Amino acid sequence: MSEIKLTINGREIVATKGMTILDVALENGIDIPTFCWHPKLKTVGACRICLVEIEKWPKLQVSCATDATDGMVVFTNSDRVVKARQGVIEFILLNHPLDCPTCDKGGECPLQNVVYKYGIDRARTIEPRQRFIVNEDSTFDDLPIGPEIIRNQNRCIHCFRCTRMVEEVFEEDDLGSYNRGHITEILPPPGREIRNLYSGNVVEYCPVGALTNRDFRYKVRVWLTEQKKTICNFCPDGCNLTAWTFRDKIYRTTSRRNDRVDDGFICDIGRYGYQFVHHPDRLTSPMIRRGGELVECTWDEVYDAIICKLKSIKEKLGPEGVASLVGEDCSNEDYYVIGKFLRSVVGSNSIDHRLHRKKKLSYGEDLEKLGIVGTNLTIDDLESPDLFVIVGSDLHSENPISALRLLKAKRNNDARLVLINPVPSRLSRSGTEYIHKCNTEVQLITCLARIIVREKLYNADETGLDDRQIEKFLNDTDDFTIENVSDASGISKDDLTLLARQIAEAKRAVFITGRHVSLHYRRDMVLTALFNLALITNNLRGDPKGILALRIGSNNRGCYLFGMRPDRLPINRRVDEKDSLSSDWLTGVSDRKGADTIDILRQIEESKVELTFAVGTDPVTSYPDYNYICSTLTKLDFLVVADLYLTETAKIADVVLPLSSCMETSGSFCNWEGRVQIFEQVVNPISLSRPAWQIFTDLAARLEVEFGYKSGEDVFNEFAPMISGDTKLNFRTVPESGICVPSATPVNRSAGLQPVSVRAPELDQKHEYVLITGNGDHHIGRNRTTRSESLNRFQSEPYVGLSERTANELALSDGDLVKVENDFGKIVCVVKYIDGLRDDVVWIPDNFPEISANVLKNREIEIDMVSLVKV
Amino acid sequence: MILNDETVKKIKATVPIYPQRRSCILPALTLAYWQEGHLNDDIYREISDILDLKTVDVASAASFYTMFPKAPVGKYYIQVCHNISCALLGADSLIDYLAQKLGVKLGETTEDGLFTVVTVECLGSCTTAPVMQINNDYYENLTREKVDQILEDLRKQG
Amino acid sequence: MELKVLFKYTDDPDQYKMDTYISHGGYKAWEKVLKEIKPDEVIEIVKQSGVRGRGGAGFPAGVKWGFVPKDSPKPKYLVCNGDESEPGTCKDRVLMENDPHRVVEGMAISSYAIGAHHAFIYIRGEFVFPAERMRGAIEEAYEKGFLGKDILGTGYDLEMTVHTGGGAYICGEETALLNSLEGKPGMSRIRPPFPAIEGLYASPTVVNNVETLANVPEIINRGADWYAGMGTEKSKGTRIFCLSGHVKKPGNYELELGTPLRHLIYDLGGGILDDKELKAVIPGGSSTPVLTPDQIDVPMDFESVAEIGSMLGSCGVIVMHEDTCMVWAATRLAYFYMHESCGKCTPCRMGTQWMYQILSRIESGEGRPEDMDHLLSACDNIEGQTLCPLGDAAAMPVRSFAKTFREEFEYHIEHKKCMVQNSFPSFGQ
């Protein structure tokens, strides 16, 4: 990169070749107005407000699209420039209504600001402003163009940021520009709405009030609001948000651009999800069961009841009689204090967050040895590969903003996206998707590796694989011939070969797995097969590392980091390694592993556990066996549930504690990269609710152990040195980039090729369809997003997804009622056709309170099978 | 389906011609216009299905180009140039004449569904002004007699 | 005096057929180029001939071809611009209709010179018949082996495609044309990158006008010197002038560059209709500044016309006689440019609308004294400040009408009626 010198407004400036004049100006604090330009969009140079004068150039030039060159002499405020800029403003105002007092963008409108700063104070235009008439009776020509977006075309200044963003960045197809010239308008395609998962960004990027959202419009004036820094915790991407409040109420959240994490975009779930905070369903008071009924009571009363039970059960069963299940959306501070309370005050290590697993699903000990449990990549790393192989994931709905990085890699380095999924995903719009027969991932991946080996498309020297190893691998996997695997998976031999070659040819491939693998009955084997494939194709070398196993649960990584497992302490130390952590409270903690979810439940059955805390988790609807979880939890002597709402689990609890959400306290989250990012308290706790860290601090105090935390910040300050290795680090000094906690286990290439095998799943022969669950449109999880009015506008009704063919075979049409049943339970719901769904799959979004797919699941059964009956 | 087999076949035949499929949009719109005499949202959807392209791209392109009527017009779509060269040679009175003779206002269709008269920008036939285009054909050096004859012939064809 | 190079055979009703074209010496240049001349040498010959673009801007064709990077791994494209939408211009249509093979041959040679293996000709959608003729010619050329794979056994491949537009003047502008060819709305693109570096499908592309390319076969056949021997020092060759408006014999006339405008209007055009007085002439298509009768001795070449403040443009000569209201004329053109602005950049989108609003107010008798200043200031704020030259094309005529005939505008504003009542040939009663 070569250095250049130029002069702007008489000031000598050193810059780098390749920067535009605008880049240089911005970097040096020189103000140039812009409208169409945006750092995250391709430059189009269309609005012409950024014109500058360059010595020796006859015409004014747009600074956003003109490269700075050595020796250039630029003026950004000369008379010519000012005149031209005023000309552009005058042109814009020819049609742009001066309805600022009634415009929602008022006070934060780039156009308003530019006019204010550079405009002229008299109008020469007398022509009536052009209107795109929607409402004859008023000048508010508001047109809803999507569940959340309202368009007022009169105000549009044709910067096309909205349509460019939708097309370029999101690769979506639900917004376009129509007609031409001054009558150009912004609309979704005929008969459709703008409802892509990123649609809210268009409102944020629109420099005027042409696009506003229902959520925020006409509720509060921006200049009256306070802004707080927060972190989205709906998925593990960890986007940075600003929460806008007025009188202790949140009015909206917007992107707080952090290029390392979210790259300036947030998804609609992050944007509108906050509405759960003020939902009337929030628990307002602690409750205690009296005479069979849950009745409201005081905190003192519940605390007394809990302490009393705690003492008696501990006396009767020992500390292990107490266990805790935690959800994956709490803060690090909550986890830290819960862990500290349970381990050091109660003395039990029986704590777990892994509630989605079936009985036989391993916890990944083997994977840890291979180094593919934690993540060895950052979100930024996703910009450099030239191939992404996505296995078992609807990345779009599971990690919406990380998914955008893949599209960026596609845009910038022609990266290719290949998806290997059991059910179709939205990301297929941007890549090639192979839909395979359920549960054939191991065969598929291994077959790809075999093709690469057999076609000698791997590099023996670089991968360090010798002939003997390769020979053994081929022998061990000789079941997985291309013929066999093609038959089993339903993917053609040609496609398999093509895919294998593409993977082999890629300079740098990254393999990403998601929900379907995370919950797969043979998860470890799928990932081991991927390890082999990545090793053979030499994608485990250097950075970025080749495998990214993503999990659901927004603070899943925080659970790992703060030891929400029976065998782990904070910083992912094993319980027998506690001495490596210098923290007083750990001294008395038992060296013995506690019980994990499966064992806790078994011990409840056996009456070895009689008191369980369930914090921020709703096992009754999420544990993959409804009947079992209900019957087990009801066996408990004392079930304590702390949550935001009266969940199904709360309904059977002995005491219910109203939990504050993360908007009501300060603290931190850890995103999938292992990046710990802090958030401020946005509003006061709703009603009598308290954050989990406070509840357990209070309980400890009643057992005469003073933790002494007055805020989430205090908790953070205690563990900050532990996670950062920096004794001086505290809540106030955390950098914008957060604290990156490296993966616990580095990738172990020298482990060599691993044996893989497929054990035929125990299939339930009576039922013919495989049940698969996932996220519905604009929802993640069950309890929070369905309490956002905005998100419910996108989808609020449950449904059963079937291929059109399957539906037709059962004489069912879109919208008909169907009964989905098996030996364990049944669900009755409306049918919806899903394009591309396999005929043998039933797909149910697992978000809506009306139905809970876990009634059809059994923890002993590896693959959930169901039958369909027309009602 | 609005587009008939032949049109669909022709649209599909454009695919191998272009290095990128999106280029087939304009040819497809033209073929659809030739079949239907106008374009509409359903046609955009059909075209995007046939070509496996985004409807938004098809609809947005179609709306940009003014040659395709976006609502049904008469069997004979009379487009009279009213740009400078034609206007200097009486295009405005030609338009009045047509409107009066057919008993319609600009943009309207005659009751028998045969004729719609609209004005268009320069047709690129300035040296033979005044000019009008009816469907795909140009009619140049127009005089009153010629116009009468043309309309009569078209009426006869029905 | 007409000098027929391009028009030599356009009157022959069979010239559009392959056999006739060949009997008139057609495709000799193509064969010669393929077999005897290296691409670089072709570019050199075209440079030497001095032929300049006939689409409007007059950029030397050979120089443009030379910009195409030789080392780019991307495919290269030739695009022939047959959009012909500038009011007053209708020359390319004649070539495409009556001598389509000449255009095919010119495109082929140019493709070969720049290393393209796919050439497109973009024809405005209204030109159904010319497009049909071009398609026919291309088909014949494939049959004869002049196009397609391994042409004449030389190993050179060339595909040629006719692409028709959908009614949009802006698609004549090269970057808008490329967007349109890519299936997008025909909005222009920012430059750089120039099409020669990143054009069609982001690959190196040369865009040339139909007439420009039609000159190429003869240049190859008869040599650069022969071509350079016609015209003036800097404006070589002949051009087709489209004479329209108030003249007795409107039509397309091929003249040597440098021929006086008066000769065209009075000698070839037979003078002014009904023997009225000449009032104004637009010399190069509707976007070029208007000339007055005292300026018509100007030699019609790029430099001389520029010297008197106008442009040769696309050689669309529009003649207006004494009974033409200049406010009306300006308004008509302003409407056109407003209608055709693609809407991408602010000054063009809004400026054309404002100019039209002011002009139509003046025309309908609602003008205000300050309107003239506003009009000219709008021109100031458009010219030179738009994304593509359509803005200039819109502002130039408005400015020139308003300046040259200012008293007519002022009269209109003051008296709320025309100073000169339009009196044109009429139809009907």
Ligand SMILES: Cc1cc2nc3c(=O)[nH]c(=O)nc-3n(C[C@H](O)[C@H](O)[C@H](O)COP(=O)(O)O)c2cc1C
């Ligand atoms: C608004 C506008 C319209 C144009 N229309 C045409 C046209 O119809 N035909 C044409 O050949 N060039 C047209 N041009 C010029 C082209 O942009 C381009 O310069 C030309 O096709 C290059 O070919 P040439 O170098 O052979 O002239 C137009 C330019 C502008 C700015």
Ligand code: SF4
């Ligand atoms: S709606 Fe807003 S973002 Fe979209 S083009 Fe108009 S001003 Fe720009």
Ligand code: FES
């Ligand atoms: S910001 Fe440069 S042209 Fe719009």
